[in-house]
Amino acid sequence: METSTKETKQRNVENLSGKAAVSKIRELVDSSGLCFFQTEVSFDENQSARPMSIQKSDEDGTLWFLSSIESAKNAEINNNPKARLFFQKTSSMEFLELRGTAKISQDKKMIHELWDGIAKNWFPQGKDDPRISIIQFTPEAGHYWDTKHGAGLAGAKMLFGLVTGKPMKVGVEGELDV
Template structure:
């Protein structure tokens, strides 16, 4: 494991931002009114320096109803190419910020929002992150990682799983 003392909070924030941007698709988890967790894949639109995450959705979606009832959410990211995983906790809010929507719009979004920025009920969800945790494998190869786990199983020693950091935002 990496020495946690060598990483400043700013270093950890920058690493988190890099890992989230590389992953691009996150699983946004909300809670229903009857207390069940629901996760759905969402395409990340922007990662601000302070950890805010932006997503397009429909104003009449279950997602928006759920964050109105309970704004506490989690967004998890997995980047198989980098062997990295990220979990971001925070609070979400729905916003109809046309200027922000124009700034974030990407033509690929027309697959989900056929009328572009004029799509009826198009809205943004902003997740303001409070904290995050990330894990980054020490090895860039699945084979090396799996061999490390197999060796650990045989020897009884904990494998070198890479770097794990908690980030306060």
């Protein structure tokens, strides 16, 4: 069902594709740094989500993570490479959901590029720990919610709408087509 222009303006929807979608992804990903990484994406009970730290985001929207080659997450990706990521930037009430494909490698050059001191908590042998793997997540589509004004102003607008009975446009949302 196609949304009319009038309905789109009332709902404050701004769908983004190509470079604009990638720009929105990088803006939200780079400012949050953490996500919930969901594997075994389906509509049954066999889904797993866990918090993950993003090591890098590329110009094309590709996201990079470090993970143990022995982890359940890696086994799930090997079984089904489809994944979903969920981001939240609480300070400004921005949210992002990405759908895409995950790929695992043990490229030593990339591990060295992505390495930071915090990773030593999971890989005590350092950059050359044989258990380190890389997860490369390539986004295909997603959805974002952005207040455009931060949590304080969004809350004030919602309260004003409640008191006056006149709905206030709190932010913008839209589909992302990478």
